[in-house]
Amino acid sequence: MINDELTQVYTEHNSWFKQWLYRRLGCSAQAADLAQDTFLRILQAQRKAGETLSLQRPRAYLVTVGRRLVYDHFRRQSLERAYLEMLAQLPELFAVSEEELLCMRETLQQLDALLDGLKPIVRSVFLMVQLEGATYVQVAARLGIGERTVKRHMARALEACILFEDDFL
Amino acid sequence: MLMLDEQVSPAQRAACARWRAAAAEHEQAWLKAERVQARLGLLPQRLAMGTLNRERRKVLKQLLALAILAPAGYVGYRQVVPLERYATAVGERRRLTLADGTTLDLNTDTVVDVEFDQSQRLLILQRGEILVDSGADRQSTQHRPLRVASAEGLMEALGTRFLVRQRDGRTQLSVFQGAVLVTPVHGPKQTIAAGQQLLFAARGQATPSPAREQDSQWTRGQLIVEEMPLAEFLGELARYRKGWLRCQPEAANLLISGAFQLDNSERILAALPATLPVQVEYRTRYWVTVSAR
Numbered sequence: 262m263i264n265d266e267l268t269q270v271y272t273e274h275n276s277w278f279k280q281w282l283y284r285r286l287g288c289s290a291q292a293a294d295l296a297q298d299t300f301l302r303i304l305q306a307q308r309k310a311g312e313t314l315s316l317q318r319p320r321a322y323l324v325t326v327g328r329r330l331v332y333d334h335f336r337r338q339s340l341e342r343a344y345l346e347m348l349a350q351l352p353e354l355f356a357v358s359e360e361e362l363l364c365m366r367e368t369l370q371q372l373d374a375l376l377d378g379l380k381p382i383v384r385s386v387f388l389m390v391q392l393e394g395a396t397y398v399q400v401a402a403r404l405g406i407g408e409r410t411v412k413r414h415m416a417r418a419l420e421a422c423i424l425f426e427d428d429f430l
Numbered sequence: 431m432l433m434l435d436e437q438v439s440p441a442q443r444a445a446c447a448r449w450r451a452a453a454a455e456h457e458q459a460w461l462k463a464e465r466v467q468a469r470l471g472l473l474p475q476r477l478a479m480g481t482l483n484r485e486r487r488k489v490l491k492q493l494l495a496l497a498i499l500a501p502a503g504y505v506g507y508r509q510v511v512p513l514e515r516y517a518t519a520v521g522e523r524r525r526l527t528l529a530d531g532t533t534l535d536l537n538t539d540t541v542v543d544v545e546f547d548q549s550q551r552l553l554i555l556q557r558g559e560i561l562v563d564s565g566a567d568r569q570s571t572q573h574r575p576l577r578v579a580s581a582e583g584l585m586e587a588l589g590t591r592f593l594v595r596q597r598d599g600r601t602q603l604s605v606f607q608g609a610v611l612v613t614p615v616h617g618p619k620q621t622i623a624a625g626q627q628l629l630f631a632a633r634g635q636a637t638p639s640p641a642r643e644q645d646s647q648w649t650r651g652q653l654i655v656e657e658m659p660l661a662e663f664l665g666e667l668a669r670y671r672k673g674w675l676r677c678q679p680e681a682a683n684l685l686i687s688g689a690f691q692l693d694n695s696e697r698i699l700a701a702l703p704a705t706l707p708v709q710v711e712y713r714t715r716y717w718v719t720v721s722a723r
Contacts (some may be wrong), residue, residue: 280703287517287541340481345674347480348717354474359714368469369481375466376482388483391470403519422466 267307271300278323285331295334299326306317340373375425379418386411387418396415514544518558521576521670521695523648531565532576535649537595538670538692552578559595562587563610582632583614588621593646603628604641653690660684660706664720671695672717680722681708 275296282292303326343367348354354362376384385404389395397415401408450457470478516536518524524536528544530551536542540558551567551574553560564576564587576587578594580601585594590608594601603610604627612620615632622628627641644654655663661682668675670692684706690698697720699710707723 284515287515289517290519290521297446331714336486339484339486343481343484344477345717347477348713349676350480351474351476358488364715365473365477368472369478372466372469372473372478373482381486385483387478391467392473392475392478419463422463425466 267300267304270323273348274319275300277320279328282327286334292294295327295330296332299323302326302330333392336373336377337370340369344369375421376418379421382406383414383417386414390415394402505694515541516544516618519542521693523651523692525649528565530567530570530574530576531640532567533563533565535561537561537648546574550573550574552577555580555594555596557596559593559648560648561591561593561665563591564589567625582630583612583613585616586611590624597629600629600631601631605644606641606643606646639712647689648692651692653692655690656687657685658687660686660720662709667695673714674718676719678719678721681706684708684722 264310278299279289279292282295283289286292286295303322305307348362357365376387379387382404386400389400389403390397395403397408399413404411450460463531475647516524516526516534517539518536518538520539522538526534526536528534528551529546532551534542534544534553537559540560541556541558542558543554543556545554553562553576560578562576562578567574567576578585578587580596582599583603585592585603587599588611590610590611591596591606592608593604593606603612603622605622605624607624609621609623612622612628612630614630614634617630617632617634618626619686620635620638622638625641626638627645628636628638630636644656647654653666655666658666659682661677663686664675664677667690686706688705699720702710702720703723704707708720709723711719711721713719
């Protein structure tokens with residue numbers, strides 16, 4: 262099925278939109294990739310809704326989706342840097358196979374997206390409990406906050422886990 | 431969510447079991463939370479902590495810096511000053527001819543803004559390395575100086591071919607023809623003649639040294655070195671590759687000479703053990719360590 266309205270938006274605004282992305286990314290190949298991604302997302306959103314969304318203000322709509330993708334792009338880059346730095350610091354990972362590393366990297370990307378919307382303190386609490394197996398009392402003492410606050414932060418983080426929409430969960 | 435804490439009483443466990451059984455959505459939500467936990471469990475603890483719990487404000491800063499380059503009034507501004515940006519990805523090189531006839535070569539991982547107006551032809555080197563072969567600028571009725579701005583200062587071409595490389599905290603200028611007038615951000619002016627190079631910081635006065643024509647050979651896809659310490663050589667090579675290229679300290683001072691084809695850095699790495707007493711280890715495709723054998 263050809264989506265006429267989206268095709269029209271694409272024809273009319275794609276080159277403008279690529280320019281918009283380019284000014285934010287400083288790389289034309291990346292801009293072209295993200296432009297493609299944006300239209301794909303819109304198409305998927307329409308499929309999911311089972312109807313064609315009427316794009317009253319197409320540029321505003323593209324910018325909204327595009328901004329999110331640009332942000333994700335930079336977030337992935339910063340995760341990648343942190344990942345490489347950690348790898349170099351952790352001798353125990355030298356023995357890990359390439360397949361395992363790839364799997365870890367994908368898992369990290371997914372979890373990173375999930376945790377991104379959380380406040381830094383909420384994220385710290387969640388990771389201390391989940392990764393280090395710290396009890397709420399220990400977390401409270403280490404971060405200098407009340408136990409009740411720790412519980413509230415945990416609840417917030419778990420809510421994010423439950424609401425997070427992605428295929429991997 | 432209390433279940434994650436070790437200090438959970440049997441009564442609390444029972445209450446939780448009742449909550450999960452009370453409705454299908456409850457059970458689903460619970461399972462979803464558990465799957466996140468399971469995923470986290472797959473990761474080495476220190477790796478996950480060091481990456482997922484990193485400082486994220488830097489990401490936002492980077493975004494803001496880019497937003498400033500494209501202000502709201504951009505479209506109006508553009509009609510007065512045609513601002514163009516050219517960029518290359520890691521491993522990519524590009525040659526352009528600008529409106530004034532200037533030839534501009536961009537080396538790997540480079541961003542340069544071109545701002546021509548009535549009074550000057552300005553190239554802003556945001557990062558990376560460029561080779562400039564200045565054009566005659568015939569269409570302009572008045573003389574417009576050709577200038578390159580780096581983080582450390584301004585360089586004005588006096589009819590010339592020269593190279594500018596943005597290094598960490600310093601700018602490298604190599605002049606191959608003509609001369610270039612250098613003005614550091616907080617330092618005295620200096621004229622650099624053909625055959626000289628200057629590595630200058632924002633402050634203080636630097637001393638010129640002989641320029642190396644080989645430094646411009648990347649425009650032909652070549653890296654030419656003479657007796658270069660291996661660590662420095664790998665540092666150069668790393669500019670053209672994604673990921674990490676590390677050199678162990680024991681191998682750092684081995685000397686290497688030769689002409690290398692930049693488009694195939696894998697082959698260069700593969701050939702290293704044949705010329706030097708080193709071994710090349712691939713942890714992943716993007717993480718390579720060279721160590722003494």
